[in-house]
Amino acid sequence: MRAWLSVFAFLIPLGLWCVVSYVPFLWHPLVLVTDAGDRTVPGQYSYLAEEQRVEREEFDKRNAELQAAGAKLAQGYRVNPIYLPAPGEVAKAFVTAFTTAPERPGDYWLHESLWQSCKIIFWGFVYAALLGIPLGLLCGTFTAFSGLVEPFVDFIRYMPAPVFGALAVAILGLADAPKIAIIFIGTFFQMVLVVANTTRQLDPGLLQAARTLGANTRQLLSHVVIPGVLPNLYRDTRILIGWAWTYLVVAELIGEKSGISAFIYQSQRYRHFDNVYATIVMIGIIGFCTDQLLAVAGRYLFPWESGNTALARFGQFLKLLLPARLRLANES
Amino acid sequence: MAINDLVDLPSYLDHTPESGARIRELKQRPAVLEIDGLCREFAGPQGRLVALDKIECKVRHREFVSVIGPSGCGKSTLIRIIAGLDWPSSGSVRLDGHPIGGPGPDRGMVFQGYTLFPWLTVKKNVMFGLRMKGTAFRRAEEQAREWLKIVGLLEFEDHYPSQLSGGMKQRVAIARALANQPRILLMDEPFGALDAQTRAAMQTHLLKVWDSVDVTVLFITHDLDEATFLSDRIVVLGANPGRIVEVIDVPLPRPRSPEMFMSGHFLATKKRLEHLIYNNETTPKPREATLHPRAA
Numbered sequence: 001m002r003a004w005l006s007v008f009a010f011l012i013p014l015g016l017w018c019v020v021s022y023v024p025f026l027w028h029p030l031v032l033v034t035d036a037g038d039r040t041v042p043g044q045y046s047y048l049a050e051e052q053r054v055e056r057e058e059f060d061k062r063n064a065e066l067q068a069a070g071a072k073l074a075q076g077y078r079v080n081p082i083y084l085p086a087p088g089e090v091a092k093a094f095v096t097a098f099t100t101a102p103e104r105p106g107d108y109w110l111h112e113s114l115w116q117s118c119k120i121i122f123w124g125f126v127y128a129a130l131l132g133i134p135l136g137l138l139c140g141t142f143t144a145f146s147g148l149v150e151p152f153v154d155f156i157r158y159m160p161a162p163v164f165g166a167l168a169v170a171i172l173g174l175a176d177a178p179k180i181a182i183i184f185i186g187t188f189f190q191m192v193l194v195v196a197n198t199t200r201q202l203d204p205g206l207l208q209a210a211r212t213l214g215a216n217t218r219q220l221l222s223h224v225v226i227p228g229v230l231p232n233l234y235r236d237t238r239i240l241i242g243w244a245w246t247y248l249v250v251a252e253l254i255g256e257k258s259g260i261s262a263f264i265y266q267s268q269r270y271r272h273f274d275n276v277y278a279t280i281v282m283i284g285i286i287g288f289c290t291d292q293l294l295a296v297a298g299r300y301l302f303p304w305e306s307g308n309t310a311l312a313r314f315g316q317f318l319k320l321l322l323p324a325r326l327r328l329a330n331e332s
Numbered sequence: 333m334a335i336n337d338l339v340d341l342p343s344y345l346d347h348t349p350e351s352g353a354r355i356r357e358l359k360q361r362p363a364v365l366e367i368d369g370l371c372r373e374f375a376g377p378q379g380r381l382v383a384l385d386k387i388e389c390k391v392r393h394r395e396f397v398s399v400i401g402p403s404g405c406g407k408s409t410l411i412r413i414i415a416g417l418d419w420p421s422s423g424s425v426r427l428d429g430h431p432i433g434g435p436g437p438d439r440g441m442v443f444q445g446y447t448l449f450p451w452l453t454v455k456k457n458v459m460f461g462l463r464m465k466g467t468a469f470r471r472a473e474e475q476a477r478e479w480l481k482i483v484g485l486l487e488f489e490d491h492y493p494s495q496l497s498g499g500m501k502q503r504v505a506i507a508r509a510l511a512n513q514p515r516i517l518l519m520d521e522p523f524g525a526l527d528a529q530t531r532a533a534m535q536t537h538l539l540k541v542w543d544s545v546d547v548t549v550l551f552i553t554h555d556l557d558e559a560t561f562l563s564d565r566i567v568v569l570g571a572n573p574g575r576i577v578e579v580i581d582v583p584l585p586r587p588r589s590p591e592m593f594m595s596g597h598f599l600a601t602k603k604r605l606e607h608l609i610y611n612n613e614t615t616p617k618p619r620e621a622t623l624h625p626r627a628a
Contacts, residue, residue: 211416211434211435213440214437303492
């Protein structure tokens with residue numbers, strides 16, 4: 001049932017788009033001129049030319065002018081504005097966008113642009129996570145640490161990441177570094193607070209139990225806090241990757257335009273709106289697939305929540321393959 | 333109708349020869365836990381709140397002592413102080429003659445909310461304390477298995493806590509606390525979240541485990557039956573401020589069996605406890621409902 005609803009969630013907007021694009025009397029506010037008629041007839045609307053998209057009203061008035069002069073009438077058919085290509089054209093652009101060379105020599109192909117964007121997202125997010133998760137864990141565990149770090153982080157969090165664009169370029173140059181920095185700024189400060197909050201939600205009973213069992217502070221952090229918050233931390237990370245994507249477009253437009261945003265910008269300049277749509281949808285697909293992949297991986301990573309012990313059993317199997325001496329050192 | 337009206341009860345102070353002998357023998361044993369003039373105050377919204385007032389108590393080696401009292405009498409605060417999770421405002425708590433500091437493995441604690449580590453299997457939960465001490469994996473594993481055998485859960489060693497019932501979880505928690513071989517086992521309303529049947533089974537089970545292990549038990553409960561059935565001695569606390577109202581030596585012989593729930597000594601003890609807790613003059617009684625005639 002839920003799966004069917006998910007399918008419909010996509011089919012409904014797609015259907016609406018098809019209806020608007022393929023049912024000629026619905027919307028279609030413009031006329032694509034196929035034959036301008038007798039262009040020698042003077043008049044207020046004599047500028048009509050072939051391949052032009054004009055308002056229906058203009059088209060009708062021009063034909064009235066031509067009829068009054070007894071000349072050959074203009075021909076055309078109703079179309080949508082150029083910024084709304086039909087689903088079929090966008091679907092075609094999914095393939096052709098990859099296979100057609102960039103209009104301007106020196107620009108990047110689509111696959112190169114996508115790869116470039118993924119690289120920026122990846123490094124920006126990895127740096128943010130490498131610093132933000134440990135810092136968040138410390139803030140969530142130790143009140144003193146939280147008091148020292150969180151007010152300042154909270155302060156910076158309210159500054160939109162793009163305002164650091166000019167600074168980032170001045171300091172880090174025009175290449176990838178300032179773009180990675182923007183993604184970092186956009187996600188890092190959020191991450192510290194989100195992770196700290198998640199850590200604070202850990203059942204205090206578990207910490208107390210661990211202390212009565214003889215765990216010291218360091219063991220408390222490594223044996224209780226970290227494993228205890230791991231599943232929630234993982235869910236936070238999935239949400240924060242979404243944040244990273246929103247900052248991507250801003251990041252790519254500062255300094256030297258690059259990646260997917262540069263591709264969209266160029267496509268728009270050359271009025272390849274089908275490419276623009278195809279690229280936007282591709283970002284959606286990449287994001288959606290990453291998230292679903294992480295969701296599936298999560299079910300294997302945290303067997304105590306999902307009851308799925310496949311990975312644990314696989315680990316046991318791998319351990320059996322190890323020589324006995326290594327096995328002992330490995331078990332903890 | 334009071335129980336007295338139905339049957340002739342012995343006094344709870346009149347021990348049977350067996351129980352009297354046990355009580356006399358217990359009083360010869362060295363004290364494991366000594367609580368001296370323990371006070372605990374909290375800063376409340378209406379000023380100082382005395383949670384515990386001059387508590388004096390000794391728990392002797394392998395004794396089973398229960399603490400009961402109305403809600404708000406500070407019985408949880410008391411056990412948390414002994415565990416090292418809270419601290420006294422004045423007075424001292426000594427374990428084997430040494431004052432206690434923070435929490436430590438010499439005082440095992442079983443909480444009402446199980447507090448098993450959900451990411452660890454049953455076996456690894458029991459191994460936790462040993463691993464913290466630095467016991468080698470294989471040895472810790474062996475010992476954990478022994479403890480699981482004692483609580484009867486060996487076949488569940490590779491299950492996660494979420495796959496167990498409440499009673500089983502609490503048995504794992506007991507095994508986990510005992511695996512550290514603590515001097516005293518502190519139990520804070522451990523069976524409070526269980527249904528009546530499971531609770532009865534757990535009480536019998538706990539006595540069996542306690543009998544086979546060298547450990548002293550301090551047990552907190554608000555269930556009078558439970559306290560009477562399990563304990564050698566019952567410390568009755570009163571509220572506002574939390575203080576010791578009476579200490580009762582339970583006049584029941586060991587080993588205990590569920591039939592004792594109907595014995596005269598059991599009922600007499602329970603009656604006394606009821607009186608102490610519900611008819612205590614110092615505990616404020618709820619105001620009687622005033623029924624206003626409906627305005628015409």
